[in-house]
Amino acid sequence: MLTLLKQEKFLLLAVIAAFVAYPLEHWMLHSGQPIALTAGLVLIAFIVAASMRVAHHAELLAEKVGDPYGTMILTLAAVLVEVVILAIMMSNEASPTLVRDTIYSAVMLDINGILGLAALMGGLKHGEQSYNDDSARSYSAMILTAMGVSMVVPEFIPEANWKIYSAFTIGAMVVLYTLFLRMQVGPHSYFFSYSYPEKRRKKVPEEEPEPVNLVLSISTLVFGVVVIGALAEVMSKTLDLGLEGTGAPPVITAILVAAISAAPEILTALRAALANRMQSVVNIAMGASLSTVILTVPVMEGMALYTGQPFQMAMTPVQTVMVFLTLIVSAINLNDGETNAIEGMTHFVLFATFIMLSLLGL
Numbered sequence: 046m047l048t049l050l051k052q053e054k055f056l057l058l059a060v061i062a063a064f065v066a067y068p069l070e071h072w073m074l075h076s077g078q079p080i081a082l083t084a085g086l087v088l089i090a091f092i093v094a095a096s097m098r099v100a101h102h103a104e105l106l107a108e109k110v111g112d113p114y115g116t117m118i119l120t121l122a123a124v125l126v127e128v129v130i131l132a133i134m135m136s137n138e139a140s141p142t143l144v145r146d147t148i149y150s151a152v153m154l155d156i157n158g159i160l161g162l163a164a165l166m167g168g169l170k171h172g173e174q175s176y177n178d179d180s181a182r183s184y185s186a187m188i189l190t191a192m193g194v195s196m197v198v199p200e201f202i203p204e205a206n207w208k209i210y211s212a213f214t215i216g217a218m219v220v221l222y223t224l225f226l227r228m229q230v231g232p233h234s235y236f237f238s239y240s241y242p243e244k245r246r247k248k249v250p251e252e253e254p255e256p257v258n259l260v261l262s263i264s265t266l267v268f269g270v271v272v273i274g275a276l277a278e279v280m281s282k283t284l285d286l287g288l289e290g291t292g293a294p295p296v297i298t299a300i301l302v303a304a305i306s307a308a309p310e311i312l313t314a315l316r317a318a319l320a321n322r323m324q325s326v327v328n329i330a331m332g333a334s335l336s337t338v339i340l341t342v343p344v345m346e347g348m349a350l351y352t353g354q355p356f357q358m359a360m361t362p363v364q365t366v367m368v369f370l371t372l373i374v375s376a377i378n379l380n381d382g383e384t385n386a387i388e389g390m391t392h393f394v395l396f397a398t399f400i401m402l403s404l405l406g407l
Contacts, residue, residue, distance in 0.1 A: 053265065059095035059272050062088065066279040073283050082287025088280035089301060092273050093308050096126050099269035100309030102262040109259065120310075120329065120336040122266065127151065127306035127337065128344050129274045134281040134302070135348065135356075142357045144345045145196060146299030149364050151337040152188070153399040154300075154307050156371050159314045160330035161392025164378075167318030167326070168386030174323035177239045181379030183228065184331035189372050191221055191338040192360075195346075196368075200359035207355045215343040215350075222339045237332075239324035294406040307333065323384055331375075363407045371395055 066073075066088060073084040103122035131147055140146075167174050195214050202210045229237055284298065310329050317325035342358075349355050360368065374395065378388040 053098060055094040056098040056265070056269055056272065059091045059098075059269075059276060062091040063272055063275040063279075066276065070279050070282070073279075074286055078287055078289070078291075081283045082291075085280050085284030085287045088276050088283065089305065092130075092276045092280065092305055095269050095273050095276070096123075096305055097309050099126060099266050099273070100313070102266045102269070104313065105262050106259070106266075120332045121340075123306045123310055123333055124336045124340050125270055126273055127302060128341055129270055130277045130281075130302050130305065131341065131345060132348060133274055133277045134298075135345070140295050140298070141355075142295065143299055143302075144341070144356045145358050145360060145364075146296045147302045148192075148196065148337055148341055149360060149368065150296065150300045150303035150399075150403075151307065152192070152334045152368065153371065153396060154303050155310070155330045155334040155337070156375055157392045157396035157399060159307065159311055159333075160326060160375070161389050161394075161396055162311075163314045163318035163326045163330070164323070164384040164389030165386050165393055166315060166389070167321065167323060168384060168389050170319060171321045173383040173385050174318070174321060175239065175383050176324040176327050177237065178380060178382040180237045180324070181327055181331060181375070183237075184327070184335055185372055185376050185379065187221060187225060188331070188335050188338060191218065191335065191342070192368055194218075195338065195342045196358055196360045197365060198359075208350060211346045211350055211355065215346050218339050218343040225335065225339065237324075237328055294403055296403045296406075300403060306337075327379065331379075361407075363402060367395070367399055367402070 066084075069084075073081055099122055103118050107118045127147065131144060134143060164174070194217050199207075199210065199214075284301075288297065310333055314326045314329045317323070317329070345356060346358075371392075374391055378384065378391065
């Protein structure tokens with residue numbers, strides 16, 4: 046028992062933070078903006094700590110079942126955290142653009158941030174890194190389709206018809222995800238795997254795999270998501286109050302939500318890139334982007350239909366340009382089955398541009 050508590054110390058700290066935050070919520074919200082902002086940022090740190098443990102157990106389950114199921118579990122865990130935080134924040138009367146901005150931020154962070162940094166660092170260490178280009182092409186086409194249908198076309202839908210198109214979007218995303226799952230775990234599963242040369246494997250000493258207790262890992266993963274939801278309830282209120290009137294761009298909150306869910310993926314992707322496992326990086330970065338769009342959209346659209354309050358899903362012109370630039374660059378870079386530092390840098394520059402535009406409020 047003591048060993049388990051030691052292993053889960055970060056999750057335990059998050060639980061303690063939740064028990065402390067709820068009784069102090071009124072005090073934090075009525076002690077001025079500095080206190081509220083500080084409390085919100087501290088709670089974000091605890092949410093990240095809990096999400097790291099969720100991702101760790103998702104990673105254990107992934108290793109147990111192997112690819113391509115493994116990558117699917119990792120990305121689904123990250124998206125689950127994001128959806129839970131978004132749903133709670135939207136229930137607290139958050140900005141109607143929060144869902145759109147979070148999905149947009151997640152795609153920028155996953156493709157330009159994670160993939161860009163991983164390809165850059167991996168390229169500087171190993172030169173050209175190989176992967177299965179079938180996976181990159183499949184991901185790119187589906188991300189472009191999903192974002193076009195759910196976040197570009199809504200700009201042209203009359204307000205009176207939003208419920209009809211919202212229901213259509215839910216159906217389209219379900220069909221896309223069903224096809225994606227069939228490809229990933231069915232007859233096209235080889236799209237998402239790559240056979241590395243044996244000589245490269247010998248350079249990395251094999252480690253004894255950590256024993257996996259399926260019941261414990263699944264239970265801890267679910268419990269971690271519940272704790273994240275509890276912390277997000279207080280965090281959303283304190284952060285909104287703390288940022289109110291400061292002049293901070295509204296998209297900052299969306300970036301924080303996207304960063305929380307992506308934090309564990311960043312570490313996993315960087316470890317994979319430095320170990321010369323670029324296929325894992327592509328699966329994590331592109332798979333997380335696709336899962337974010339294709340799973341978050343139907344859940345949040347369903348919530349909008351239930352409440353009768355539509356979200357602003359259509360991207361701004363600047364966001365649309367950045368998404369198309371990102372997907373065009375990724376289609377060019379990920380078309381030959383090899384990445385290098387130059388390709389990583391092009392994505393990372395796009396990520397820096399996204400951050401600059403966000404700070405400018407665009």
